Amino acid sequence: MIRTEEMLLNVGPQHPSTHGVFRIVLKIDGEIITDATPVIGYLHRGTEKLAEDLQYTQIIPYTDRMDYLSAMTNNYVICHAVETMMDMEIPDRAEYLRVLVMELGRVASHLVWFGTYLLDIGALSPFLYAFREREMIINLLNEISGARLTFNYMRVGGVKWDAPDGWIEKVREFVPHMRKELAGYHDLVSGNEIFLNRVHDVGTYSKEDALAYSLSGANLRCTGVDWDLRKQEPYSIYDRFNFNVPVTEKGDAWSRYQCRMAEIEESLKIVEQAVEQFPSEGAIMAKVPRIIKPPAGETYVRIESPRGEIGCYIASKGKKEPYRLKFRRPSFYNLQILSKLLKGENIANLITILGGIDIVLGEVDG
Amino acid sequence: MSNDQEKPFSEMTEAEKAEAKRKAIEEAKRKAAEKKAAKEAGDSGEVEATGGQPQNEMTEEEKSEAKRKAVEEAKRKAAERKSAKEAEDSNAASEASGEDEKAKAKAAAVAKAKAAAAAKKKAAGGETSEASGEDEKAKAKAAAVAKAKAATAAKKKAASGETSEASGEDEKAKAKAAAVAKAKAAAAAKKKAAGGGATGSGDDEKSKAIAAAKAKAKAAAAAKSKTATGGPAANDSEAFEEKPSPNQPILDKYVKVIKDNLGEEILEDSYINRLGKDVPTLVAKRESYYKLAEFLRYNEQLYFEYLSELHGTDFETHMEIYSHLYSYKNQQSVALKVKVDRDQPEVASLTPLWAGANWPEREAYDLLGIRFTGHPNLTRILMSDDWVGHPMRKDYEPYDVEV
Numbered sequence: 194m195i196r197t198e199e200m201l202l203n204v205g206p207q208h209p210s211t212h213g214v215f216r217i218v219l220k221i222d223g224e225i226i227t228d229a230t231p232v233i234g235y236l237h238r239g240t241e242k243l244a245e246d247l248q249y250t251q252i253i254p255y256t257d258r259m260d261y262l263s264a265m266t267n268n269y270v271i272c273h274a275v276e277t278m279m280d281m282e283i284p285d286r287a288e289y290l291r292v293l294v295m296e297l298g299r300v301a302s303h304l305v306w307f308g309t310y311l312l313d314i315g316a317l318s319p320f321l322y323a324f325r326e327r328e329m330i331i332n333l334l335n336e337i338s339g340a341r342l343t344f345n346y347m348r349v350g351g352v353k354w355d356a357p358d359g360w361i362e363k364v365r366e367f368v369p370h371m372r373k374e375l376a377g378y379h380d381l382v383s384g385n386e387i388f389l390n391r392v393h394d395v396g397t398y399s400k401e402d403a404l405a406y407s408l409s410g411a412n413l414r415c416t417g418v419d420w421d422l423r424k425q426e427p428y429s430i431y432d433r434f435n436f437n438v439p440v441t442e443k444g445d446a447w448s449r450y451q452c453r454m455a456e457i458e459e460s461l462k463i464v465e466q467a468v469e470q471f472p473s474e475g476a477i478m479a480k481v482p483r484i485i486k487p488p489a490g491e492t493y494v495r496i497e498s499p500r501g502e503i504g505c506y507i508a509s510k511g512k513k514e515p516y517r518l519k520f521r522r523p524s525f526y527n528l529q530i531l532s533k534l535l536k537g538e539n540i541a542n543l544i545t546i547l548g549g550i551d552i553v554l555g556e557v558d559g
Numbered sequence: 560m561s562n563d564q565e566k567p568f569s570e571m572t573e574a575e576k577a578e579a580k581r582k583a584i585e586e587a588k589r590k591a592a593e594k595k596a597a598k599e600a601g602d603s604g605e606v607e608a609t610g611g612q613p614q615n616e617m618t619e620e621e622k623s624e625a626k627r628k629a630v631e632e633a634k635r636k637a638a639e640r641k642s643a644k645e646a647e648d649s650n651a652a653s654e655a656s657g658e659d660e661k662a663k664a665k666a667a668a669v670a671k672a673k674a675a676a677a678a679k680k681k682a683a684g685g686e687t688s689e690a691s692g693e694d695e696k697a698k699a700k701a702a703a704v705a706k707a708k709a710a711t712a713a714k715k716k717a718a719s720g721e722t723s724e725a726s727g728e729d730e731k732a733k734a735k736a737a738a739v740a741k742a743k744a745a746a747a748a749k750k751k752a753a754g755g756g757a758t759g760s761g762d763d764e765k766s767k768a769i770a771a772a773k774a775k776a777k778a779a780a781a782a783k784s785k786t787a788t789g790g791p792a793a794n795d796s797e798a799f800e801e802k803p804s805p806n807q808p809i810l811d812k813y814v815k816v817i818k819d820n821l822g823e824e825i826l827e828d829s830y831i832n833r834l835g836k837d838v839p840t841l842v843a844k845r846e847s848y849y850k851l852a853e854f855l856r857y858n859e860q861l862y863f864e865y866l867s868e869l870h871g872t873d874f875e876t877h878m879e880i881y882s883h884l885y886s887y888k889n890q891q892s893v894a895l896k897v898k899v900d901r902d903q904p905e906v907a908s909l910t911p912l913w914a915g916a917n918w919p920e921r922e923a924y925d926l927l928g929i930r931f932t933g934h935p936n937l938t939r940i941l942m943s944d945d946w947v948g949h950p951m952r953k954d955y956e957p958y959d960v961e962v
Contacts, residue, residue, distance in 0.1 A: 234941040241926075242950055278834045404887065407866050407915025418887065425890070492835035493883050493894065495867060504868050506881065517951075521868040521883075529918050558941060 197223045202540075206235050210313045210544045213554025217531075217547075221540055229535040231528060236558040244518040249275050249349055249485045252518065257343035259522065260556040262305050265291075265298040265334070266498040268347035270520070273428060274494045274505040275349045278487035286475035287351035288430045293364060293467050294334060294346060296460040300371065301330040302499035303453050303460075310450075310548045311382060314391050319382050326374050329367060336360055349485050351478035365468045368461050375457060383454070392446040396534045396546035399444060406530040409523050410501025411456065412550060414440045415448040422497040433470065434463045446549040453551070456499075484513050500524050500551055524556040583958050584947065590956065804831040809891060810839035816860050817841075817851065825851055832894060838883070840894040848897045849907035855884060855895065856912045862888045866913035871899075871923035873953045878904045878929055882916075899929060908934035926951035 205216035214235035220228035240259065244252045249271070256267035269291060276283065308323030331341050337356055338346040346353055382388055398406075400416040413420055421438040423431040439455030441448035489511040495504035504521030527550050534546050814829050828842035843851045855863045863884035872879050878899040885892050899906050908931035909916040920931045921940040928949035931937055939946060947958045 234939075234943065237941040239950065277836060402914075404865050405914045407913065420887065488834065490834040491832065491881075493838070493868065493881070494836065495883075502867065504883070506868065506870065508872055508874075517872045519868075519870045519872075521870075525918060525922075526915060529915060 199227065204543070206232075211547065211554075212309065212552065213557075215547075215552070215554055215557070217543075219535070219540070219543070224540050226535045226538050226540055226543065229532040231531055233525075233528070233554075233557050236554050238559070240559050241518050241520065244515055246514060248513045249487075249515070252515075253347065254343065254345045256520075257345055258555055259520065259559065260498060260500060260503070260524070260553045261342055262553050263295075263298045263302040263499045264342065264344050265294045265346060266496065266503060268344065269295060269429070270494065270496050270498075270503050270505045271518075272347045272349050273496060274492055274507050275485060275487055277494050278490065278492045278507065278509065279349075279485070281350055281479050281481070283351060283429075283479050284476040285430075286355075286472045287477045287479070289467050289471050290337075290352050290356060290477065291347060292429055292431070292434075293464060293471075294337065294344070294352075296463045296467070297330050297333060297364070299460045299499045300457050300464075301327045301334075303457050304330075306453060306499075306551045307378065310551075311388070313544045313548045314388070316382065316385075316388065319378065322374070322378065322381070326371060329370075333360070333363060333367065336363075348478065348481075350481035351476070355477050361468055361471055364464060368465050368468075371461055372458070375454070375461075379454070383450075389447070391545055392450060392549070394443075395446045395542050396538075396549055397443065397445040398530060398534060402530065402533070403444065406533075407526045408501070408530060409526065410497070410499070410551075411449050411452040412501060412527050412530075414438065415442075415452050416444040417442040422495060422502060426495075428494070428496050431463075434466045436460075436462045446545055449549050449551075486511055486513050495521065498523055500553065500556070501527060520559065522556045522559060524550075524552040524554075525559070528552050528557055580947075587947075587956055587958050804833065804837045806831055806837045806839055813839055813841065813861065813893060816858065817854065820858070821847070821850065821854055827898070835894070838892050838894050840896060843895060843897045845897055845899060845906060849909070852895065852907075852909055852912055855893065860889075861893075862886050863893060864888065866909070866915050867892075869909070869916050869919040869923070871927045871929050871951075873901070873927055873951060875901070875953050877901050878927060880906060880923065880929070882909070904929040905932060906930075907932055908937075910934055925949070928952060 199220055199222050202219040202221050203216070204219060205211045206214040208215075211217075216232040216235070218230045218232065219226050238258070240255045243255060247255075252271060253268055256271050257264040259267050304323040304327040308320035308327075311319040334344060334346075335341045337354055337360055338344040339354070340346075398416065400418055403413050403416045403418065409420075417440060419438055419440050422428070424436075424438050436459045439452050439459060441451050487507065487509040489509055491506065491508040493504060493506045495502050497503075501523030502521065503523050506517070506519040506521070507515050508517040510516045531547065531550065535543060538546065810829060810831055814826065817825060825844065825847050826841060827844050830840055832838050832840045841851070855861050863886045865885040865887060867883040867885050869880065869882040872881065878901050880897050880899060882895045883892065884895060897906060904927070906929065908920055910920065910931075911933065917935070918940060920929075920934055921937060923929045924931060924934075924937050925939040925941050925946075926949055938944070942950065948955050950957075
């Protein structure tokens with residue numbers, strides 16, 4: 194007679210497929226996970242605590258280091274919060290530059306996810322292709338901001354640098370190139386039978402669960418909830434573009450994959466339109482007081498990052514430093530459902546499920 | 560950060576570690592009690608820890624006088640430090656390593672240079688708004704310098720045990736140094752305690768002086784902020800409500816539905832947050848917080864099935880939980896707030912209503928010490944399990960000097 198006994202298995206914090214310093218303690222019975230306890234905080238740097246002693250402009254570089262795969266959206270959320278409090282008008286050209294870099298960042302972020310996700314579940318070459326295209330985006334963002342990952346590009350009231358000569362042209366040329374490559378990814382991966390077997394009906398959850406667990410982004414849209422803050426609560430100038438919100442119904446790893454791949458296409462649409470509408474001249478900064486002091490009170494704003502809903506809460510006492518700053522970090526919220534998903538799963542599916550959530554540990558730990 | 564009489568934390572045995580920790584905790588508690596007493600002595604509840612504030616109340620003459628004194632003081636201290644260093648170097652019992660001394664000297668030199676730069680900056684400052692920015696910068700710098708100085712001085716004292724009393728300084732400089740150096744001083748005191756408490760009486764005197772100076776600084780700061788901002792501003796947004804917000808009918812509807820079903824007494828307050836995209840804001844009473852949340856979650860007309868965000872804030876007079884709810888069904892937002900007592904921060908957990916409140920509540924517990932009753936697993940989440948204190952509290956003092 195076969196006898197099994199429960200065993201504790203520790204995964205991480207140093208493990209390549211956790212995409213950072215994430216640790217999970219598993220209870221396994223044979224190959225079946227009976228319990229899973231995520232342990233986080235290894236990358237906690239106390240951004241919110243540090244921010245209490247910093248002026249608003251000084252906080253922006255810290256936000257780069259939270260979700261380091263889409264630093265532009267992080268830059269934007271804090272600027273947006275302060276601008277909301279101060280009721281600022283942002284010049285058009287600045288808004289277009291912001292949208293361009295945020296959407297390029299979204300594409301780059303999804304490319305990293307695509308590459309590493311397939312790497313996790315055993316396909317090596319998509320990673321190389323994805324990073325090849327991502328490199329082009331990084332170069333574009335490097336040209337405009339001077340950094341490849343931690344851009345520190347946005348400011349309260351606008352952006353720091355104007356687009357260099359020919360930059361808009363390069364972005365325009367990038368869009369059809371990316372479309373072509375994206376079709377190539379689909380040829381290579383999306384119909385692959387091994388891949389499909391790994392992701393179909395794995396890590397499935399219902400729409401009710403997704404809402405109860407405060408999931409957002411593709412993790413929510415994969416259950417049929419048509420929700421994208423760019424569309425439903427338009428911020429910046431997103432109401433000027435024509436794009437769709439990809440929604441799938443099944444709530445498994447496969448539908449999350451479909452959602453994200455379709456989002457790349459939609460982002461390219463936005464980039465294309467933004468390039469067409471890009472104002473040929475104009476200021477890139479609003480008239481901003483030398484020292485930024487939002488009025489006393491509080492605000493909470495939320496925007497759509499590649500990983501979901503990123504929010505920023507500021508309590509101000511009218512000083513140049515925030516009294517309290519809080520980021521709603523989508524990866525932190527999205528990760529909560531993990532232990533529920535893992536219970537009863539085969540241990541081989543752990544990586545498929547974890548990777549499918551698309552976390553960035555810098556953001557989980559704040 | 561090395562104390563010469565003391566083993567580094569990493570080399571201690573378990574028993575020694577536990578002992579050191581216990582001592583440090585006691586010390587922290589004593590400090591907190593002292594601070595509280597000092598706070599009560601000051602006639603205002605508002606606490607301001609910004610070091611440079613009292614300067615604003617000086618006249619120009621006083622300022623320049625203070626500046627001159629500060630420069631002299633810096634020079635005198637540097638000389639003192641130098642002589643102290645020489646004395647120490649000749650002292651065979653001194654176990655300070657060469658690198659340590661070098662680092663200290665370097666820090667002192669940097670501090671001196673900064674003081675000079677800051678003084679120069681200040682001298683250049685004028686009356687325009689731009690200049691006031693410069694002035695503030697210079698002040699910040701001066702504060703940093705004071706901090707560095709206080710740190711080195713405290714370290715010196717702790718290391719050599721000698722009492723190089725700084726005598727006859729002006730009160731302002733002292734107050735400033737004390738305010739910014741409180742953490743450092745606490746650290747030094749802690750070290751002393753861990754080192755065997757040989758210099759206990761000197762320590763006591765010093766901390767007393769610091770407490771007194773701090774109380775003064777706080778009173779001054781509080782008085783200043785009162786005149787400047789017109790008092791604490793938690794609900795100042797209401798003052799802006801001249802023309803009604805487009806969300807006013809929505810808020811009215813919420814309030815009506817709630818009052819019809821749960822009674823008049825359930826809400827402490829409700830208003831439109833003008834600074835936060837006009838979000839309707841409800842302030843619950845602590846006792847009925849869960850009841851109200853449950854109603855918001857399940858009532859057909861409200862049906863906020865999504866918890867977008869939950870966090871706590873330490874407002875010094877009280878704690879506050881802020882949550883942002885969203886109804887996909889009705890496409891509407893609401894902010895739900897509840898005030899919690901600061902000394903006994905305890906409030907009902909929302910995890911039975913929204914599973915997604917689990918980690919955010921753990922985070923609020925970890926960083927602010929708010930206890931959520933009914934939470935399935937209220938443990939630390941971001942800090943390590945053996946962390947002492949709750950870092951986002953405004954009265955937090957790091958107890959581990961290595962961090």
